[in-house]
Amino acid sequence: MSSDDRHQLSPLQPGAHHAEPGRVRVLTWNVQHASPARTRRQAEWLAAQDADVLVLTEVAPGGHALTQALDDHGFIVHPADGAGDYLTLVASRIGKQQPVPEIRPSHLPHRCVAVRLHLDEGPSVGVVGLYVPSRGPQERRNVDKRAFQDAVAKLLPTLADDLAVTGPVVITGDLNVVDPGHRPHHAVFGRWEYDFYTAFTDAGYGDAFRHLHPDTVDHSWYGRRSGAGYRFDHTFCSPIGAVTTCFYLHQPRTTGLSDHAAMTATIAVPASTL
Numbered sequence: 001m002s003s004d005d006r007h008q009l010s011p012l013q014p015g016a017h018h019a020e021p022g023r024v025r026v027l028t029w030n031v032q033h034a035s036p037a038r039t040r041r042q043a044e045w046l047a048a049q050d051a052d053v054l055v056l057t058e059v060a061p062g063g064h065a066l067t068q069a070l071d072d073h074g075f076i077v078h079p080a081d082g083a084g085d086y087l088t089l090v091a092s093r094i095g096k097q098q099p100v101p102e103i104r105p106s107h108l109p110h111r112c113v114a115v116r117l118h119l120d121e122g123p124s125v126g127v128v129g130l131y132v133p134s135r136g137p138q139e140r141r142n143v144d145k146r147a148f149q150d151a152v153a154k155l156l157p158t159l160a161d162d163l164a165v166t167g168p169v170v171i172t173g174d175l176n177v178v179d180p181g182h183r184p185h186h187a188v189f190g191r192w193e194y195d196f197y198t199a200f201t202d203a204g205y206g207d208a209f210r211h212l213h214p215d216t217v218d219h220s221w222y223g224r225r226s227g228a229g230y231r232f233d234h235t236f237c238s239p240i241g242a243v244t245t246c247f248y249l250h251q252p253r254t255t256g257l258s259d260h261a262a263m264t265a266t267i268a269v270p271a272s273t274l
Helices: 036-047 064-072 143-163 191-202 208-212
Strands: 023-030 053-059 076-079 087-092 096-099 112-118 124-131 169-174 233-238 243-249 262-268
Touching: 023 124, 023 169, 023 233, 036 064, 053 064, 053 169, 064 076, 064 087, 076 096, 076 112, 087 112, 087 124, 112 143, 124 143, 143 169, 143 191, 169 262, 191 233, 208 233, 208 243, 233 243, 233 262
Parallel strands: 023 053, 053 124, 124 169
Antiparallel strands: 023 262, 053 087, 076 087, 096 112, 112 124, 169 233, 243 262
16 A cells, blocks of 8 residues: 555545544645646645645745635635745634734744634644745855744744743644655755754654654655655644644645645644643
């Protein structure tokens, strides 16, 4: 049985989504700056997934087409503030979103969005979406990537205090880095890029996928020419024990909805916070 066969969510009938007390299902996906037509197809696919919260990265500038398409499917959408190139947004169909604008990196702030999600049962969960720039063109190779990573890393030590939620904190998105033990090893990554990955664990956020699948090789993006796999999309959580499932969904990548797989994680909200 292939990874794609094992790791699929059961599609929902229109209007069939319902929240389950005690857990939040978070799905992150790089939507590859889709055209309005592809955006509508992406929204249809997303609405059919059993996800409560979406964190979408590489959203086309402005994000209007995706915001409207998700709104048509019953999601409440919060895009990152400000103008910029590609945006990050959070969308939910449970609870109530409260933006946390003070969580704002000093460089490319539109690529980071943070919300408190107040659940109907009472607790609140922190959700932070990130889209780290790629290495960039030759004349600006790694300039924006490194500056954004440094700005985000400075936020991590106080992130939980700034969010001030009663439940877990989830940080997720396309980080454009791989973990130090990544297979295969890619020599192109520098120490500073691995340091960005470890900044999350140093701040108390565990890698959800590695926590549940310490030896599994899976990738969310493949090189167009080389075909080599990269695990660029990540979900970090604190406490890491709150993560009960985490895996990649390859169907949107293999069907051409994006060049990235989606990633889904189920986060338990402890009964003590309900």
